[in-house]
Structures are given as structure tokens and as C-alpha cells.
Amino acid sequence: MSFDLVIENGIVITLNKNNEIIANGAVGIKASSIAAVGKTGEVDKAGAAKVLDAKGGIIMPGFVNAHTHAAMTLFRGLADDLPLMDWLNNHIFPAEATLNRNMVYAGTMLACAEMILSGTTCFCDMYLFEDAVAQAADDAQMRAVVGEVLYDFPSPNYGPIEKGFEFTEMLLEKYKAHPRVSIAVEPHSPYLCAPAILQKSADLAQKWNAPVIIHVSETKAEVAQMLEKYGKTPVAHLADLGFLSPRVVADHCVVLTDDDINLLAKNSVKVAINPESNMKLASGTAPVKELMAAGVCVALGTDGCASNNDLDMIGEMDTAAKVHKVVTEDPTVMKAQTALELATINGARALGMESLIGSIEKGKLADIIVVDTAKPHLTPMYNPVSHLVYAARGSDVAHSVIHGRLVMENRQLLFLDVEKAMADVRQLARIIRP
Amino acid sequence: MSFDLVIENGIVITLNKNNEIIANGAVGIKASSIAAVGKTGEVDKAGAAKVLDAKGGIIMPGFVNAHTHAAMTLFRGLADDLPLMDWLNNHIFPAEATLNRNMVYAGTMLACAEMILSGTTCFCDMYLFEDAVAQAADDAQMRAVVGEVLYDFPSPNYGPIEKGFEFTEMLLEKYKAHPRVSIAVEPHSPYLCAPAILQKSADLAQKWNAPVIIHVSETKAEVAQMLEKYGKTPVAHLADLGFLSPRVVADHCVVLTDDDINLLAKNSVKVAINPESNMKLASGTAPVKELMAAGVCVALGTDGCASNNDLDMIGEMDTAAKVHKVVTEDPTVMKAQTALELATINGARALGMESLIGSIEKGKLADIIVVDTAKPHLTPMYNPVSHLVYAARGSDVAHSVIHGRLVMENRQLLFLDVEKAMADVRQLARIIRP
Numbered sequence: 001m002s003f004d005l006v007i008e009n010g011i012v013i014t015l016n017k018n019n020e021i022i023a024n025g026a027v028g029i030k031a032s033s034i035a036a037v038g039k040t041g042e043v044d045k046a047g048a049a050k051v052l053d054a055k056g057g058i059i060m061p062g063f064v065n066a067h068t069h070a071a072m073t074l075f076r077g078l079a080d081d082l083p084l085m086d087w088l089n090n091h092i093f094p095a096e097a098t099l100n101r102n103m104v105y106a107g108t109m110l111a112c113a114e115m116i117l118s119g120t121t122c123f124c125d126m127y128l129f130e131d132a133v134a135q136a137a138d139d140a141q142m143r144a145v146v147g148e149v150l151y152d153f154p155s156p157n158y159g160p161i162e163k164g165f166e167f168t169e170m171l172l173e174k175y176k177a178h179p180r181v182s183i184a185v186e187p188h189s190p191y192l193c194a195p196a197i198l199q200k201s202a203d204l205a206q207k208w209n210a211p212v213i214i215h216v217s218e219t220k221a222e223v224a225q226m227l228e229k230y231g232k233t234p235v236a237h238l239a240d241l242g243f244l245s246p247r248v249v250a251d252h253c254v255v256l257t258d259d260d261i262n263l264l265a266k267n268s269v270k271v272a273i274n275p276e277s278n279m280k281l282a283s284g285t286a287p288v289k290e291l292m293a294a295g296v297c298v299a300l301g302t303d304g305c306a307s308n309n310d311l312d313m314i315g316e317m318d319t320a321a322k323v324h325k326v327v328t329e330d331p332t333v334m335k336a337q338t339a340l341e342l343a344t345i346n347g348a349r350a351l352g353m354e355s356l357i358g359s360i361e362k363g364k365l366a367d368i369i370v371v372d373t374a375k376p377h378l379t380p381m382y383n384p385v386s387h388l389v390y391a392a393r394g395s396d397v398a399h400s401v402i403h404g405r406l407v408m409e410n411r412q413l414l415f416l417d418v419e420k421a422m423a424d425v426r427q428l429a430r431i432i433r434p
Numbered sequence: 435m436s437f438d439l440v441i442e443n444g445i446v447i448t449l450n451k452n453n454e455i456i457a458n459g460a461v462g463i464k465a466s467s468i469a470a471v472g473k474t475g476e477v478d479k480a481g482a483a484k485v486l487d488a489k490g491g492i493i494m495p496g497f498v499n500a501h502t503h504a505a506m507t508l509f510r511g512l513a514d515d516l517p518l519m520d521w522l523n524n525h526i527f528p529a530e531a532t533l534n535r536n537m538v539y540a541g542t543m544l545a546c547a548e549m550i551l552s553g554t555t556c557f558c559d560m561y562l563f564e565d566a567v568a569q570a571a572d573d574a575q576m577r578a579v580v581g582e583v584l585y586d587f588p589s590p591n592y593g594p595i596e597k598g599f600e601f602t603e604m605l606l607e608k609y610k611a612h613p614r615v616s617i618a619v620e621p622h623s624p625y626l627c628a629p630a631i632l633q634k635s636a637d638l639a640q641k642w643n644a645p646v647i648i649h650v651s652e653t654k655a656e657v658a659q660m661l662e663k664y665g666k667t668p669v670a671h672l673a674d675l676g677f678l679s680p681r682v683v684a685d686h687c688v689v690l691t692d693d694d695i696n697l698l699a700k701n702s703v704k705v706a707i708n709p710e711s712n713m714k715l716a717s718g719t720a721p722v723k724e725l726m727a728a729g730v731c732v733a734l735g736t737d738g739c740a741s742n743n744d745l746d747m748i749g750e751m752d753t754a755a756k757v758h759k760v761v762t763e764d765p766t767v768m769k770a771q772t773a774l775e776l777a778t779i780n781g782a783r784a785l786g787m788e789s790l791i792g793s794i795e796k797g798k799l800a801d802i803i804v805v806d807t808a809k810p811h812l813t814p815m816y817n818p819v820s821h822l823v824y825a826a827r828g829s830d831v832a833h834s835v836i837h838g839r840l841v842m843e844n845r846q847l848l849f850l851d852v853e854k855a856m857a858d859v860r861q862l863a864r865i866i867r868p
Contacts, residue, residue, distance in 0.1 A: 073813070077820035081755075081769040114810040279756035280824070282765040309824040310811045315749065321515075322713035323757060331716040335515040376548040377744045377828070379507070379856045380863030386511035390714070390743040394811070395829035422813045429814030 001035060002047030003028040005406060007399070008040040010054025010370060011384050015061055015345045015359040019337065021384065027059060029366040032179065032404035037362055050406065052399055058371040058384050061359050062121025062400060063313035064347025066272035067213070067251045067301025069127045070136075071099075071107030073114065074428060076305040084219065084281055092306055095432050096128070099156060105132035106424040111311055112140035113418045117411065118312045118394025121367040121402045124249070124272070124301070124351055126186045126213055128157045131171060134181050141407045141415040143367060145351050147171070147186030147213055150201060152194055161197060165204060172208045180403050182210070184249075189215040190234040191222050195241055202243045211247050211352055214238075217260070218252035219283045235260035244269050249350050251301065253291070254284040261287065265294040270350035273342075275320045277303030285327050288320075288334060299350035300342040312394035317343050321389055336389040370399040435469065436481030437462040439840060441833070442474040444488025444804060445818050449495055449779045449793040453771065455818065461493060463800040466613065466838035471796055484840065486833055492805040492818050495793050496555025496834060497747035498781025500706035501647075501685045501735030503561045504570075505533075505541030507548065508862060510739040518653065518715055526740055529866055530562070533590060539566035540858040545745055546574035547852045551845065552746045552828025555801040555836045558683070558706070558735070558785055560620045560647050562591045565605060568615050575841045575849040577801060579785050581605070581620030581647055584635060586628055595631060599638060606642045614837050616644070618683075623649040624668040625656050629675055636677045645681050645786055648672075651694070652686035653717045669694035678703050683784050685735065687725070688718040695721065699728040704784035707776075709754045711737030719761050722754075722768060733784035734776040746828035751777050755823055770823040804833040 005028075012025030014037065026043035028036035036043045045051045079091035104127065115123060122143035125133050130148040137144035148157065148171065150164045158167040171183045185205040187193040193201070205212040217223055217234045226234045235256065238244050244267035253264070253271045264271065273286040291298050300320060302311045317339040324334040348358025357367045371392060373379075378387050378396065400408040407415055439462075446459030448471065460477035462470035470477045479485045513525035538561065549557060556577035559567050564582040571578035582591065582605065584598045592601040605617045619639040621627040627635070639646040651657055651668045660668045669690065672678050678701035687698070687705045698705065707720040725732050734754060736745045751773040758768040782792025791801045805826060807813075812821050812830065834842040841849055 073810075076814065076825060077817045080817070080820050080824065081766055083765060087765070110810055110813060117810060276756060279760040280765065282759040282763050282767075284763070285760060305825075309820065312811065312827070315752075315827075318749075319753060319756070322710060322753070323760070325716040326713040326719060326757070327761075329716050329718070331517060331521070331714065332515055333716075374856070376507075376544055376551060376852060376856060377746065379544060380510065380860050382863065382867055383511045383514070386514050386743065390514065391510060391739075393746070393749075393827045393829055395827055418810060422808070422810060426814050429816065433816055 001030065003030050003035060004048070004404065005029040005050045005052065005401065006043055006045040006048040007052045007054055007059055007368065007370060008043065008045065010057050010059035012037065012360060013058055013060040013384060014361065015341065016361050025059060027360060027368060029401065029404050032365055034360060034362055034364050034366045037360055052370065054370045055372070055374060057373045057398065058388065059360070060369060060371065061344045061357065062367040062369045062402065063119050063343050064299065064351065064358060065115065065120045065123040065301050065311065065313055066249065066299035066347040066350050067274055067303060068123050068125055068311060069304030070111035070123060070125050070133060071104040071127050072304030072306045073110045074103060074107040074425060074432060076309045078306065078433065097156070098432060099128055101129045101132045103428055104129040105136050106428055108133045108136035109140060109416065109421045110425045112136060112142050113413060113416050113421045114311045116140070116142065116400050116408050116413060116416070117397065118314060119369045119371070119397035119400065120311065120313050121369065121400060122347070122357060124184070124213060128155060134171065134175060138181050141402055141405055143180045143357070143402055145182050145184050145211060147184035149186055149188050150197060151188040151192040152197065165200060168204065172210060184211040184213045186213040190237050191225055198238065198241050198243050202245065205247055211249055213249050213251065216250035216253055217255045218278070220255050223255045233257055233260055235263050239263045239267065247352065252278065253286050254278050256287055261290055261294050261296070264291070265296050270297045270299060272299045272301045272350055273320065274301045274303040275323050276316055277307040279319070279323060280307050285323055288324050289328055297346055297349045298342055299347040313343050314388065314392050314394050317389045336385045339389045340385055366401050366404040368401045369397050371396050372398040435464065437464050437469060438482070438838065439463040439484045439486065439835065440477055440479040440482040441486045441488055441493055441802065441804060442477060442479065444491050444493035446471065446794060447492055447494040447818060448795065449775065450795050459493060461794060461802060463835065463838050466799055468794060468796055468798050468800045471794055486804065488804045489806070489808060491807045491832065492822065493794070494803060494805065495778045495791065496801040496803045496836065497553050497777050498733065498785065498792060499549065499554045499557040499735050499745065499747055500683065500733035500781040500784050501708055501737060502557055502559055502745060503738030504545035504557060504559050504567060505538040505561050506738030506740045507544045508537060508541040508859060508866060510743045512740065512867065531590070532866060533562055535563045535566045537862055538563040539570050540862055542567045542570035543574060543850065543855045544859045546570060546576050547847060547850050547855045548745050550574070550576065550834050550842050550847060550850070551831065552748060553803045553805070553831035553834065554745065554747050555803065555834060556781070556791060558618070558647060562589060568605065568609060572615050575836055575839055577614045577791070577836055579616050579618050579645060581618035583620055583622050584631060585622040585626040586631065599634060602638065606644060618645040618647045620647040624671050625659055632672065632675050632677050636679065639681055645683055647683050647685065650684040650687055651689045652712070654689050657689045667691055667694055669697050673697045673701065681786065686712065687720050688712050690721055695724055695728050695730070698725070699730050704731045704733060706733045706735045706784055707754065708735045708737040709757050710750055711741040713753070713757060714741050719757055722758050723762055731780055731783045732776055733781040747777050748822065748826050748828050751823045770819045773823045774819055800835050800838040802835045803831050805830050806832040
């Protein structure tokens with residue numbers, strides 16, 4: 001077989017079931033899929049349309065950013081270091097009130113540039129005007145799971161909530177056969193969604209076999225509010241509504257009781273943690289050790305750029321590993337290998353895509369990045385997984401392949417005009433903050 | 435006056451007493467010093483030997499890494515995610531037993547490459563064979579404060595402790611007039627140094643008016659050990675020995691009592707925190723809020739690459755800001771501006787060099803970096819200080835000037851063979867782990 005693309009001369013970190021690492025390895029890609037994985041030389045490059053030399057670097061699955069609000073690049077650095085309610089009410093909500101479809105498209109294109117440049121190949125998004133997010137992800141040649149945020153009050157996009165469900169169903173219909181973009185049902189949270197909205201969301205997701213994305217137990221204040229209103233924690237409330245299922249991705253999950261953890265595990269709910277955002281807003285850290293001990297699939301996300309303030313999954317792995325060690329006072333918690341799994345294969349699992357992406361295995365879709373390790377801060381090389389988590393930066397990603405297509409070569413984006421993406425957002429920033 | 439170097443068209447973050455930020459600013463450099471700071475156009479570039487265009491990026495003082503063990507790049511990623519004593523006794527100490535002068539020189543040259551590439555212009559080092567560290571820093575054209583580690587047991591470098599003091603005094607004499615490299619007296623810690631060594635260290639430092647660098651209260655175990663042995667906390671023990679003074683930099687200071695904080699403040703001791711290392715080893719976080727409230731000068735360091743695993747001060751600022759917010763549950767703790775001060779002017783203060791470096795002010799030495807902000811992850815630009823701390827990476831540093839000399843231009847090191855630095859350490863790594 002002649003391949004469309006061969007990547008060779010790299011350390012292949014497969015993230016397959018046995019966590020195989022292939023020294024001097026190679027990957028052969030045919031159309032959108034991985035057709036061969038092996039040693040350099042064994043993967044035949046004769047007749048390949050293109051051969052990429054990894055030059056001794058790392059060949060690995062692209063990162064899956066399991067929770068973000070991509071278009072919030074528009075508000076990066078707009079307001080920081082404030083108490084949560086001051087930050088939200090006086091800075092973020094007023095800025096968001098100015099949003100429109102074009103702004104969300106521009107913000108998402110910039111986010112796609114940043115994500116590809118730092119090794120992310122798939123992201124899960126929640127925001128307004130998600131038709132624009134889907135379009136931007138498609139135009140940028142990224143893989144994405146996107147969904148319009150649903151909540152109790154009128155949306156600047158769709159208006160009243162009934163229209164929100166119609167809008168979501170329109171997106172589900174429109175993208176049902178898209179190779180890279182898929183749609184999720186996304187009620188904002190138990191505290192911003194009445195029980196009827198939550199139940200309708202779960203029903204719609206079941207009908208379409210779609211993921212359900214929801215913020216859950218991000219802050220102590222939110223949990224206190226739910227306890228006061230419903231007499232239950234957010235997780236218990238969702239459980240009692242019949243909302244919890246294997247298709248649910250619960251974002252944040254910082255403030256959980258033991259019963260909450262058992263409920264999440266029992267219902268095979270997936271959790272997407274966002275350590276940098278939760279640290280910056282001083283919300284806390286998710287009980288990752290306990291969640292994983294209970295068998296819950298934990299994935300990793302950056303959250304939006306208003307509270308992080310970047311979309312770099314490599315930095316997020318580093319912080320995730322370190323912060324969970326320090327808060328548990330245990331250096332064996334969240335090992336480098338674990339952090340790497342959260343950022344790749346567990347992200348795929350959380351989004352119901354573990355048979356398609358998240359590892360380098362024959363037959364899976366080719367979402368692959370190459371990390372250049374010939375740099376002082378990645379020298380010497382005793383352990384490539386340690387370096388990825390504890391020393392690498394997003395800027396070390398040299399090449400990126402999504403759905404079999406080379407989208408970045410030597411840090412040049414091949415399907416996205418990065419200068420235009422930046423210029424468009426700079427112009428919008430002058431409107432957001434005159 | 436015609437300048438030797440003019441840097442213009444940038445946002446100048448001065449870090450001067452008023453924290454002035456000059457939009458479209460410029461800096462004029464004459465010999466080793468800053469000769470002019472102002473608007474682009476006002477700083478006359480006619481006749482300048484060299485003009486650097488910051489292209490709208492950030493012009494700022496270089497970072498001061500207030501605590502590291504530079505040569506530990508040799509052990510980067512050698513062992514991670516282990517309990518502290520297992521990590522030290524079974525991995526780090528055996529590896530360090532193989533050290534010699536050439537290895538320390540090679541490890542430090544690699545560290546200098548990494549530090550310059552990520553914006554550090556000055557570092558404070560503690561290790562073995564510090565003559566080699568001083569030589570490497572000098573060869574790499576960096577500014578450094580270095581000192582041979584002193585402790586109760588024989589050193590692979592100098593042998594018995596008396597020779598350690600002789601060695602330190604030899605270094606003090608040798609570098610007393612060096613423009614960039616200066617020498618500190620560096621007893622390892624209260625738990626590895628008998629009282630007589632501590633007192634002799636303080637006396638020697640006073641004689642030479644040199645800084646004293648010492649690890650203090652890094653872990654709970656260390657404090658418990660000191661309480662058992664001396665019936666006092668490490669800080670109280672040092673205070674009772676008359677060791678504390680304004681020339682002391684106490685590294686880590688994770689486990690402090692209120693009395694400890696008062697003693698540090700009363701004696702004008704400086705503290706260098708190392709959040710990433712303390713997180714990775716699960717030691718805890720320093721009580722930065724309380725230290726700063728007491729008026730203690732707090733600086734920032736990366737610690738060594740065996741426990742971080744990089745020397746990137748930009749990443750360290752980000753983590754410092756976020757981790758102190760989350761552990762105090764207060765998003766207003768360690769604001770971006772504070773983190774930036776820790777990494778620049780406070781580092782200079784800690785090392786007794788605040789009249790020389792740490793800010794961009796006329797008359798100070800020209801240790802200056804330029805950060806390229808024309809990148810997706812630094813777009814848009816509402817607030818350059820926010821971006822530096824929360825979104826930038828070490829790899830965004832484009833140019834670096836140390837002591838008036840351009841040492842990096844467009845990420846090319848001008849006085850350091852980075853390929854050789856990497857090759858030398860790769861070769862040594864094969865000896866360290868055969």
C-alpha cells in the first residue's frame with residue numbers, strides 16, 4: 001500500500017491500551033485514517049505522497065480539549081484577578097452582551113489558530129452562536145464537538161428557550177454526516193436551567209445519540225445555591241431528574257461529595273476538569289484522585305480564555321499534574337502518564353469518540369501531532385512522557401495532522417490565515433473595549 | 435548622544451516605582467547601561483550602532499530567577515512522581531554522586547541556553563563545583579549570583595567543610611570585580627548545617643558584604659525534624675543563631691508559623707518562592723499573602739530541573755499567580771502585576787541588586803528582553819501585564835540584552851552554541867543513565 005502521508009523518525013507515544021511507546025517509530029496515513037504504525041523503515045514510505053521527518057521528536061495523538069468556550073479569545077485579558085461575581089457581572093456579562101455571530105466566528109478562528117499551534121486537534125465547545133463555531137472549526141479543518149448553550153433566560157442568538165432546542169436540533173440535522181464537526185446538547189448548568197430544560201436536553205440527546213455537555217459544581221457558591229433551592233447537590237439534583245447517563249460530560253466538578261462521586265460513577269458520567277481556570281478564579285480543584293478511584297473517566301479542558309487565559313493543553317497538563325499533587329500532598333497523584341491520558345484518550349472517551357481518536361492505532365482517524373524535542377528545555381531525553389507534561393510548551397508542536405490532512409507544517413498553518421484571524425479580533429477588541 | 439543600541443516600537447513595562455508603562459516606547463542603551471527611556475522617536479536612534487524593532491511587542495526588564503540549581507538540567511525527567519525520599523535517595527543523590535566539574539559546566543551551559551531563550555537575564559545558583567557555574571554563566575554572557583553549597587558532610591568538590599569556606603572565599607576573591615558574576619555564601623539549610631557552619635557562613639557573608647542563600651522550611655518533614663532536634667522551627671533556630679539579616683535569601687519558606695513570618699520581616703530577610711517545584715514534590719505552597727502583608731520581599735525562582743522540570747520564569751509566574759489564588763480561595767491574591775514584580779524587581783531586591791537591575795530606568799544596567807506579542811495566544815491586547823503572566827510562554831521572548839550586550843536576536847543565541855550545549859548534555863545523560 002502506498003500511503004498519503006508517512007511520519008517517521010520519531011518516538012511514537014501511542015496511548016493505546018498497553019501504552020506502547022515505539023522508539024524510532026513511524027505512522028502511515030491513508031485518506032483520513034491511520035493505516036500503519038511501526039518502526040521507521042517498516043512503514044513503507046515508497047510511493048507516499050508526503051513524508052514528514054519527526055527528527056527524533058515525539059509523534060503522538062493530538063490533544064482533545066474537553067471543555068472550552070473558544071470564542072472567549074475575544075475577552076482574553078479583559079479583566080483578571082477579581083472576585084468571581086465582580087468579574088462576571090461587571091466585565092464578562094457586559095462584554096458578552098455585545099456578541100454577535102460574526103464576533104463568535106472571528107473569536108473561534110483565532111482560537112483554532114492557537115489550538116492547532118499548541119497541538120490540539122479536537123475541542124468541545126459551549127457558547128452562543130454555535131453555528132458560527134461549527135463553521136469556524138470546519139473552515140480551520142479542526143475536529144470539534146459543539147453545542148448551543150441552553151438556559152432559562154432569553155439568548156442573544158435564539159431568543160426564548162424553545163427556540164434554543166429548535167436551534168440545537170437544526171445543528172444536529174445539519175452536521176449529522178459531517179466528518180469532523182459534531183453537535184452536542186448543552187444545557188448550561190443545573191443552576192441556570194430549570195428541571196424541564198434539563199430533562200428535555202437529556203431526551204434530545206438520547207434521540208440523537210449526542211453528548212450532553214453541562215457545567216456541574218464549579219464553585220462552593222453554586223452548590224450552596226442548589227442546596228438552598230432544591231435541598232440537593234447539583235449532582236444529586238441531576239440524578240433525581242434522570243439526567244445522568246454515559247453521554248453526559250460534567251465540566252469542572254470541583255465541589256463534590258462522596259455521594260456525588262458515586263452517582264457520577266454509577267451513571268458512567270464523564271468529567272472534564274479545568275484546573276487552570278478553577279485556580280485563576282480561586283474556585284478550587286476537582287477531587288481527581290477520588291473520581292479516578294471510583295472509575296470515573298476524567299478528561300482535561302482549558303475552559304475559555306477569559307479565565308485561563310490560553311488554550312494550551314500542554315501547559316494545562318503540567319498544571320493539572322502539579323496542582324493535584326500539592327493539594328493532596330502526594331507526589332504520586334496525577335503522574336505524567338495520567339495527565340497525558342486525560343489530555344488525549346480520556347478526552348476522546350468523554351466525547352464518545354474513543355473508537356475514532358485519542359490514540360495512535362491502526363484504523364483510527366489520523367489526528368496526530370509531532371513535537372520537536374531538539375530544544376534546550378527538552379534536553380536530555382530520559383522520558384518523553386515526563387517531558388511532554390513537565391517541560392514542553394505548546395510552541396514545541398511542529399506539525400499537526402487532523403483527519404489525515406496536514407494542517408500545520410513547521411508551525412505554519414496551511415488552512416488558516418493566522419494574520420487575518422489576529423487582525424479581525426484586534427478590530428473587534430476596539431469595539432469591546434473602546 | 436548616540437546610543438550603542440536602541441530598542442523601539444514596543445510597550446515598555448518599566449517596573450519602576452510608579453509602574454509606568456510607556457505605549458510605543460523605546461530604550462536607548464550606552465555601553466552596559468540604560469541611557470534613555472521614552473517614546474519611540476524621542477529616544478534618538480540617529481547614529482545608533484544597532485536598532486531593534488520591537489514591532490509592537492513588550493520591552494521589559496529580563497527575569498531574575500531567584501533560586502535554581504542550573505546544572506540539574508542533567509537530571510531533567512530522570513525521575514518524577516515519586517515520594518520525596520524515594521526520589522532523593524534512590525534517584526537524585528545517586529545521580530549527583532557521579533558529578534564532576536565538567537558535568538556541572540555542561541549542565542549549566544544548557545541551563546543558560548534555556549534561560550536566555552525564555553527571558554531570564556540573571557539567576558541565583560546553589561550547587562556543587564560552582565566555579566564551573568560561574569565560568570559557564572560568564573561564557574554565556576549571563577548575569578549570575580553563584581555560591582558553593584556548604585553542609586555537614588564531605589563535598590565531592592572541596593572535601594571537608596573547612597575547605598568549603600576556603601573555596602567560597604577563593605570565589606569571592608576571584609569574582610570581586612566581575613561585571614556580571616558575583617558570589618554568595620550558601621549553607622544548604624538549617625537541617626544539613628550545624629550551627630557553627632551557619633554562624634561562620636553569616637560571618638563570611640558580612641565580611642564580604644555578600645548575599646547568603648539558604649533553603650528554609652521547604653517541607654513539613656524538615657520542620658518536624660528541626661523541632662525534634664532543636665526544639666525550634668528552622669526560622670527560629672536561625673534567628674537565635676544571629677544568622678538572619680537583610681543579606682539572607684531564604685528559599686522555599688513553605689512551612690512557616692506566624693512567628694517565623696515576623697522574624698523574617700523583622701530581620702529584613704528576603705524570600706524566594708518556588709511554586710512549581712513545591713507543587714511537583716507535593717511540599718505545599720508558601721504563605722505569600724502573609725509574607726507580603728508583613729512587608730517581606732518575596733522573589734520567584736524555578737528551583738532545579740529535577741523538580742520543575744524547566745527554567746521558564748514566564749510559566750512560573752503563571753503558576754505562582756494561580757496556585758496562590760486557589761489555595762487561599764481568593765482570586766485577588768497574587769495579581770498579575772504582583773507576579774511580574776516577584777519575577778523582576780523583587781528578584782533584584784532579594785539579591786541586593788535593586789539599584790542595578792530589575793527595572794527599566796535610566797542609569798540601571800541594561801538587562802532587557804523583548805516579547806513578541808504578534809501571536810494568536812497573545813491576541814487581542816487589552817493588558818500587557820495580564821498577557822505576560824497568564825498567556826505568554828518562554829518561547830515568546832524574541833530578543834535579550836544582558837549588561838548592554840545583545841545576547842539573543844530573533845531567538846538566535848549570539849554567544850552560546852546551543853547545538854553543542856545540547857549535544858554535550860545528551861552525551862553525559864548516557865553516562866548518568868546507561
